[in-house]
Amino acid sequence: xxxxxxxxxxxxxxxxxxxxxxxxxxxxxxxxxxxxxxxxxxxxxxxxxxxxxxxxxxxxxxxxxxxxxxxxxxxxxxxxxxxxxxxxxxxxxxxxxxxxxxxxxxxxxxxxxxxxxxxxxxxxxxxxxxxxxxxxxxxxxxxxxxxxxxxxxxxxxxxxxxxxxxxxxxxxxxxxxxxxxxxxxxxxxxxxxxxxxxxxxxxxx
Amino acid sequence: xxxxxxxxxxxxxxxxxxxxxxxxxxxxxxxxxxxxxxxxxxxxxxxxxxxxxxxxxxxxxxxxxxxxxxxxxxxxxxxxxxxxxxxxxxxxxxxxxxxxxxxxxxxxxxxxxxxxxxxxxxxxxxxxxxxxxxxxxxxxxxxxxxxxxxxxxxxxxxxxxxxxxxxxxxxxxxxxxxxxxxxxxxxxxxxxxxxxxxxxxxx
Amino acid sequence: xxxxxxxxxxxxxxxxxxxxxxxxxxxxxxxxxxxxxxxxxxxxxxxxxxxxxxxxxxxxxxxxxxxxxxxxxxxxxxxxxxxxxxxxxxxxxxxxxxxxxxxxxxxxxxxxxxxxxxxxxxxxxxxxxxxxxxxxxxxxxxxxxxxxxxxxxxxxxxxxxxxxxxxxxxxxxxxxxxxxxxxxxxxxxxxxxxxxxxxxxxxxxxxxxxxxxxxxxxxxxxxxxxxxxxxxxxxxxxxxxxxxxxxxxxxxxxxxxxxxxxx
Numbered sequence: 001x002x003x004x005x006x007x008x009x010x011x012x013x014x015x016x017x018x019x020x021x022x023x024x025x026x027x028x029x030x031x032x033x034x035x036x037x038x039x040x041x042x043x044x045x046x047x048x049x050x051x052x053x054x055x056x057x058x059x060x061x062x063x064x065x066x067x068x069x070x071x072x073x074x075x076x077x078x079x080x081x082x083x084x085x086x087x088x089x090x091x092x093x094x095x096x097x098x099x100x101x102x103x104x105x106x107x108x109x110x111x112x113x114x115x116x117x118x119x120x121x122x123x124x125x126x127x128x129x130x131x132x133x134x135x136x137x138x139x140x141x142x143x144x145x146x147x148x149x150x151x152x153x154x155x156x157x158x159x160x161x162x163x164x165x166x167x168x169x170x171x172x173x174x175x176x177x178x179x180x181x182x183x184x185x186x187x188x189x190x191x192x193x194x195x196x197x198x199x200x201x202x203x204x205x
Numbered sequence: 206x207x208x209x210x211x212x213x214x215x216x217x218x219x220x221x222x223x224x225x226x227x228x229x230x231x232x233x234x235x236x237x238x239x240x241x242x243x244x245x246x247x248x249x250x251x252x253x254x255x256x257x258x259x260x261x262x263x264x265x266x267x268x269x270x271x272x273x274x275x276x277x278x279x280x281x282x283x284x285x286x287x288x289x290x291x292x293x294x295x296x297x298x299x300x301x302x303x304x305x306x307x308x309x310x311x312x313x314x315x316x317x318x319x320x321x322x323x324x325x326x327x328x329x330x331x332x333x334x335x336x337x338x339x340x341x342x343x344x345x346x347x348x349x350x351x352x353x354x355x356x357x358x359x360x361x362x363x364x365x366x367x368x369x370x371x372x373x374x375x376x377x378x379x380x381x382x383x384x385x386x387x388x389x390x391x392x393x394x395x396x397x398x399x400x401x402x403x404x405x406x407x408x
Numbered sequence: 409x410x411x412x413x414x415x416x417x418x419x420x421x422x423x424x425x426x427x428x429x430x431x432x433x434x435x436x437x438x439x440x441x442x443x444x445x446x447x448x449x450x451x452x453x454x455x456x457x458x459x460x461x462x463x464x465x466x467x468x469x470x471x472x473x474x475x476x477x478x479x480x481x482x483x484x485x486x487x488x489x490x491x492x493x494x495x496x497x498x499x500x501x502x503x504x505x506x507x508x509x510x511x512x513x514x515x516x517x518x519x520x521x522x523x524x525x526x527x528x529x530x531x532x533x534x535x536x537x538x539x540x541x542x543x544x545x546x547x548x549x550x551x552x553x554x555x556x557x558x559x560x561x562x563x564x565x566x567x568x569x570x571x572x573x574x575x576x577x578x579x580x581x582x583x584x585x586x587x588x589x590x591x592x593x594x595x596x597x598x599x600x601x602x603x604x605x606x607x608x609x610x611x612x613x614x615x616x617x618x619x620x621x622x623x624x625x626x627x628x629x630x631x632x633x634x635x636x637x638x639x640x641x642x643x644x645x646x647x648x649x650x651x652x653x654x655x656x657x658x659x660x661x662x663x664x665x666x667x668x669x670x671x
Contacts, residue, residue: 008329029331034342036323037331057329062294065287101298148591149598151639169605173598177590201613202604 004056004104005126007032009180011140012042012052013171014110014121015154016133017163020191021119023050023110024171026142026202027184029057038183038204042140045195046071047081050188051091052108054140055126059103066094084111084120088130095128102126106139110190117192142181145174160189164198172202206379207239207252209338210345210369211308211321214357218310218319218389221366222250223381224401235382243269244279245393247311249289252338253326254304261296261303265289282311286322286330294328302326306338310389317391337369344376345369359388363397374405444552445470447505448646450586451481452633453498453556454600455566457623459657460558462498462568463633464586465641465668466650468505477649477670479505483512484654484661485557486519486529495661496529497559498654499539502586503573504552511551515539532559536569536577543575550574554585559656566623566656588640588647595639599632600624626655634666641669 009030014023029040044051044064051067053060070090074082082090088109095103103126110121122130123137131137136154138146149170158166168187175182185200208223226237240250241262247269251258265288273279280288286309296303309322323336335349352365363386370384383401387394448469453462464481467474481502484495499515501508518538522530530538536557543551555571570583582600584592597603602619610617624632633653641648651666 007327029329031325034346036336036342037333039333040331056327057331058290058294058297058327061290061328061330065291144590145594147643148588148593148595148636148639151591151642152595152635153598169598172604173594176597176603177594 005054005106006141006180008055008057008060009141009178010040010042010054010057010060011138011142011146011171011175011178011181012054012106012108013136013138013146013150013167013174014050014052014108014123015136015150015158015163015167015170016119016121018157018159019112019117019119020160020163020189021110021112021121022163022167022187022189023052023108023121024167024185024187025052025054026140026171026175026181027186028180028182030180033179035183041186043186043188044068045188046087047075048114048190049082049084049087049109049111050190051087052110052139053105055103055105059105063103063105063107067091070094081114083114084109085113087111088120088122091124092128092130095124095126099127106143108137108139110137110188112190112192140181142174142178145177146170149174160191160196164189164196168198168200172200176203206377206381207339208341208373208377208381208384209239209250209252209306209308210341210366210384211250211310211323211333211336212349212353212357212362212366213310213319213321213334213355214359214362215355216312216317216319216390217359217362218248218312218321219359219362219366219386219397220248220250220308220310220389221370221384221386221399222252223383224385225380225382227379228255232380232382238385240385240387241266242394243285243309243311244273246279246314246389246391247282247285247309248387248389248394249310250308251305253306257303257305261293261305262307265292279314281313281315282309282320282322283313283332285309285311286324286332290324290328290330293324293326297326297328308336308338312389312391314391319389340377341369341373344372348372359390362388363399367399371403371405374403375407443549444504444507446503446552447475448587449481449502450584450588450592450637450640450644450647451500451502451554451556452582452584452592452596452636453500453558453568453570454582454596454624454629454633455558455568455580456626456629458560458564458566459626459655460498460560460566460568461626461629461633461653461655462500462556462558463637463651463653464500464502465637465647466652466665467646467648469646472645474649480652481508482652482654483516485512485516486523486535488520488523493660494529496656497532497535497557498656498661500556500558500585501553503554507551508553508555511542511553511555514542518542532557532561532567532569535559536567536579539569539571540575540577543571543573547574554589556583556585560658564658584636588644591640591643592636595636596632600629630655637668
């Protein structure tokens with residue numbers, strides 16, 4: 001309970017579909033069992049790339065601000081948006097820089113490759129070890145529940161609408177079995193030249 | 206047992222802090238002001254470890270005022286909140302972190318939108334419609350959940366605040382010596398007369 | 409190194425004894441016996457309109473070792489003979505296998521005595537309360553198991569009762585227990601009780617109607633059980649090898665064992 005990863009609570013999940021990806025998070029911010037805010041999104045958009053961060057809330061803010069700065073600097077130097085796979089390596093090396101005093105976050109990256117349009121998702125541990133996945137990535141205090149949901153609901157080549165339904169059902173059912181996550185959700189569906197963001201209400205308890 | 210409360214409404218942000226300055230079981234002062242004004246329409250209330258609170262809040266106050274003087278314009282409450290969070294976050298991983306919890310309230314000088322930020326000693330920042338720190342959270346958040354409305358007027362806001370302080374007087378085991386209450390509106394920060402002598406009996 | 413202390417390999421093989429004897433402050437060595445082991449595995453039970461289904465994987469582990477690939481976790485309870493052909497109850501136990509077996513034997517003996525004395529099998533509701541009492545009697549040295557009791561109630565409907573290790577119990581529509589409970593339970597909420605499912609076009613926001621909860625037919629439930637375990641096997645190392653399924657209907661108890669991944 002006093003692990004820095006489970007003080008504030010929160011959950012995040014990303015999924016691959018057919019020519020699309022989805023990433024979703026809950027909205028709770030708590031102090032142990034007490035809920036402080038029900039409007040604390042954990043997904044951040046940097047150009048065409050999406051970063052989900054769960055873990056210690058202070059580090060969620062610090063790390064998201066840090067990558068906003070780094071991605072902006074990249075765009076100024078390169079005069080183009082950062083690609084998801086490049087960003088993943090940036091996340092990895094930035095986290096490993098703090099190998100012996102880590103940020104207590106479990107990041108998730110999702111996006112479409114700007115050249116090939118191929119879906120890209122990956123997850124990390126708090127010191128930057130990348131977990132490349134072909135199907136889905138989960139993180140946060142509801143990660144076990146999310147593993148169970150995703151492993152049973154997900155199937156290959158889902159279209160954007162079916163992918164939205166799948167990721168939403170997976171996240172909502174998972175956070176309902178975790179006392180530290182929930183209180184609404186954000187869901188992003190990323191297609192070529194189109195991003196749809198939806199707000200889910202979910203259970204308020 | 207320090208109490209910090211914050212409520213936003215239609216065109217104002219209310220900040221209230223207990224008047225008791227405590228050290229251990231002793232009350233050193235019954236007219237303490239645990240707030241600092243950062244600029245014309247931003248106010249912070251703070252609680253935590255004795256020296257850290259004043260040191261940190263006056264440090265950010267000085268920097269906010271320096272910014273206002275250099276640029277002849279004030280930072281918005283949101284910008285200040287993120288600045289304060291940044292300072293607290295870098296302190297968190299230093300040799301001796303500041304142990305301070307804050308509520309930062311204000312009204313945006315341009316849009317006139319009221320805002321309130323909850324910030325704990327870990328530098329976790331959350332924009333909220335109403336907030337509390339410490340034990341007051343356990344007593345007041347449920348009252349605010351039920352009675353708060355985003356379109357409240359200042360008078361209604363003060364009424365809800367009084368419901369909170371009544372409950373605190375009823376249930377907190379230590380007398381917190383009443384509250385300093387301040388309201389931030391588009392015209393700046395204003396002291397609010399608050400009846401501290403009201404006696405609330407416990408059931 | 410506290411963050412690695414859950415790793416059994418780093419702490420040596422998993423004995424029932426608390427690791428290596430520790431040096432106390434004064435240099436004296438203290439040996440401590442740990443009476444419990446976690447043998448992993450997972451169980452699942454779903455109640456239908458006129459049946460109850462109980463399932464469990466058959467892997468038995470300690471730490472990273474697989475002790476056997478076939479150790480049943482679901483038992484028939486309350487038959488007249490050791491063959492249990494006329495049993496009317498099912499019990500699944502997961503957690504510490506030795507306690508599980510002890511509990512199963514005790515409950516079975518009690519149900520057999522009841523049948524001998526009263527000339528009729530014990531009802532599932534009576535047995536549910538009795539099991540709670542048995543477990544609470546060991547409140548301060550508990551059976552380290554998560555038990556689920558299944559059967560048919562007085563009206564012939566499927567009944568599932570779930571327990572914590574000290575006998576707190578509740579009748580439910582479905583329940584997952586053991587190592588992969590947290591993986592399977594939200595899936596059951598979603599697919600058995602249709603949680604978070606709404607009927608499209610019945611309104612906006614709060615006006616939306618929840619999908620009506622109807623008892624699932626037996627064939628669909630069997631598919632759900634298999635899917636749930638296939639998912640759990642994929643993500644939990646303590647679950648796998650075989651899937652033991654028992655289905656109780658008015659015609660008796662059917663048992664089958666399906667293969668699960670063995671990696």
